[in-house]
Amino acid sequence: MSGVDQLFVQLKHWALARCAGILPEAWQPLVSLLLSIIPLLVIFPTLFAAMVWMERKGLGRIQNRYGPNRVGPFGLLQPAADGIKALIKEDIVPRAADRVVHWLAPVLLVTTAFTVYAVLPFGRNMVVVDLEAGLLFFFAVGTVAELVVFMAGWSSRNKYALLGAMRAVAQMISYEIPLVLSTVTVVMIAGTLSLPQIVLAQSPASGWWPAWFVFTPWGAAGFVLFLIAANAEANRSPFDLPEGESEIIAGYFIEYSGFKFALFFLGEYLSLFAVSALGVTLFLGGWHAPYVVGEWVPSWVWFFLKLLAVLALFIWTRGTLPRLRQDQLMNFAWKFMIPMTLINVVIAALWHWIGSGPVRWLVCSALVIGAYSLLGRGLMRAGRWMPRTYRFAE
């Protein structure tokens, strides 16, 4: 079991030992880091290609279409074809654009998207750096995406790009709060900000109920809230207002073509993977199996299975829900998401305070359901429908 489980860790140690003979001592940490980083730089772009294929196939089937089926068997080589197309396309920069910022935006997006992978544990002993405040680091670096989006929109000198960037900033700032607040519950219960420690707090117990945080009232609510906020952070449908093809024709990356566009695309998906991986780590037990018997499957297999499941959920919602309107978006964030996450923090505190036993299950579940239905009713009532009056058309 531990052989396959620790395969990559052992491989790295072996390679490091090989290098030790050739390279000076001072280079050791650097080589060690490189050996951890390079696999990530290979795996996640590959996952990006796979995800694009899965997404196009999945959306196609949801709409009763075939999806890509021409390039390679089942259209599997479609991402390669897309990549080649993006590479050989002309790179157009508007004459009035701010060239430096215009160039910097996609590069920065991809760089920061990769940076957050440093703190995510992909398997037992498989984390690049075990930061004490890993969760904080994740959010701190992740916020750069907002800056990048605004850089792209501003530097393009295009009204649609700027509108898209404004929308994106408004949306990302609004949803950043519930995103962080929904993870606070986990930090409270696990008592640590380090992601590997949080995973350890969800180690399978001997009982019949898995120890994943999602299998608690506050965890379930937190996970759903986290997914919604993550969806909004990733600018994906139904929160794709900043892109809004039918309104502002791709928003902040309207002026990007060729490989820069591909970089944007890559960056967006990398952030999506990162935030999904964070969701898996925080709520779905990270690389842990639900039960002790499941531990014979290597930890990284568990992790990637869960990651794929979360990604499938993202594709599914994208295929189902239509785009929100700007006021609906803001209403949802400020009147539902934020109160709900705040209440959830209180519920998590109660959960900790009451101590184990059926009482806390009852109290916390009742609180979650009550808060949800009350806030939901408030949100549903918020739309006041009136007959439409036309002032000028009469």
Next chain:
Amino acid sequence: MLGEGIIKGMVETARNFLGSYVREDRLTTVQYPEEREPQIENARQFPFLVYDGEDWETGLRCVACQICEKECPPQCIYIVKSKDKKPDYKGQMQFYPAIFDIDLSVCMSCQICVEVCPFEAIKMDTDYEWSTPDRFAALLVHKDQLARPNAYYQQLHPTDAAASDAVLAQERARAQAKARAAAELKTKAAAPPPTS
């Protein structure tokens, strides 16, 4: 309750997703180059010039009246009238187009040229596979590429073709009747007045 509609929608899309693997009839996509759907009779893509008889050069019905050129909304027809004349289907001497070009990249398939032509000379083709590797010259379609026999028209749009054939036959009959009447009048005039 909030979220009910979302759940319903998710169930629906899940049914679509799974159903499309189980039931073939859900997938309405036509796999184009291998499969084709038959075109309906009134399909229209791009104009062509009709000719009667065997030889397209002498048989073209077009008399270069240039009405279609003037009426075409995007102005994609270019006609140069001939210097000499040739007999048309009625035997009447008419001009013919020395040059008749239509720009395929500009034509919007509106069929207005067909509607305005008084000579049943230009009709709509249903062929849509005109792609070429050349963006400019190859998209300017010339007279020789545009010419199609009347039989082709009859095959494409049987109803329309029958109507247009009837119109032409009527015209021809009227012209012949007129010619006969004129000839009769002439013979009458030429004949010595009846002596009484």
